[in-house]
Amino acid sequence: MDLEIRHLRVVCAIAEAGSLTRAAASLRMTQPGLSAQLRRIEAMLGGALFDRRQSGAAPTPFGELVIARARAILPGVEGLLADTARHRRSGSDRIRVGSVGAPLLGHLLLAVGALLPEADLTSRCQYSPVALLDDLAAGRIEAAVLGDHPDQELPRREGVALHTIVTEPVFALLPAAHPLAAQDEVSLADLLTEDWAVPRPDGDRTRECWASLCAVTGRTPSAPYEAEGRQLIEIVRAGLAVSLCQATFIEVPGVVVRPLAGNPLWYRHILAWRHDGPLAPRGTEILRRVVDGYLAACPDSPAYARWRDLNPEDRSVI
The missing domain is CATH 1.10.10.10 (Winged helix-like DNA-binding domain superfamily/Winged helix DNA-binding domain)
Incomplete structure (x- = not known):
């Protein structure tokens, strides 16, 4: 580092x-x-x-x-x-978008492209939502897809508008051949008996949130594997560990997604842009299009689609 x-x-x-x-x-x-x-x-x-x-x-x-x-x-x-x-913002035809690993980036790019077809639209991804929020506040990007946990909310930044799109449960990510994969939902207590693959702690508070949740149970999981993205999925696919994932994670061969019993952990998807930026006048329409895209994509994750059918009162989408 x-x-x-x-x-x-x-x-x-x-x-x-x-x-x-x-x-x-x-x-x-x-x-x-x-x-x-x-x-x-x-x-x-x-x-x-x-x-x-x-x-x-x-x-x-x-x-x-x-x-x-x-x-x-x-x-x-x-x-x-x-x-x-300030110099960069003088060129209003440039729209730079940042995103954490979340399912909203494509919907945001489509919405901006449709509403501002003449804009020079670019994107980049980063693991840390705080770093992206700093970039947004400093004017290095015009919009961002962010995320946090409801009890560990992102700090506010002057001049930046934060809009919650959805708060969804966090699910278990399992090897397809794992015995727990045969269950409709998985208890956290059962997961804590397994080895875990976890994200690195720097730049994002996901690992802290997971640790806080486990601390409530009085148990600390064995976490010999630190990885993110594709590498984390491959560790789980190999049968070496279990992990947690966003509910909208789309299953790939070798891994399965299952809800956590009792829904003990949640993740909040957020759109953000500057109050004085080029997207602010189109904010309401952008939000509507992103929400519509999110809802249309929910069936792509069968486990989440089933969960939403069984928990209509918890569909906390704006």
């Missing part, structure tokens, strides 16, 4: 707050998540930045050096990003 501007912001936030707990609150992170990120930053830089004490976090001499440099660097970087963002 390379040092990034967001890491410097984290270091400065801890220095200003004087404790990891207060810094985590200001950054809308959990304290364990912030502690883990700080350890990775310290490993990259090659030394401890703070002395952790009961009274708070005090910079080490090495940390004072890093903090001083970070405070000198960040204003210039922020100014550069703001100036370039």
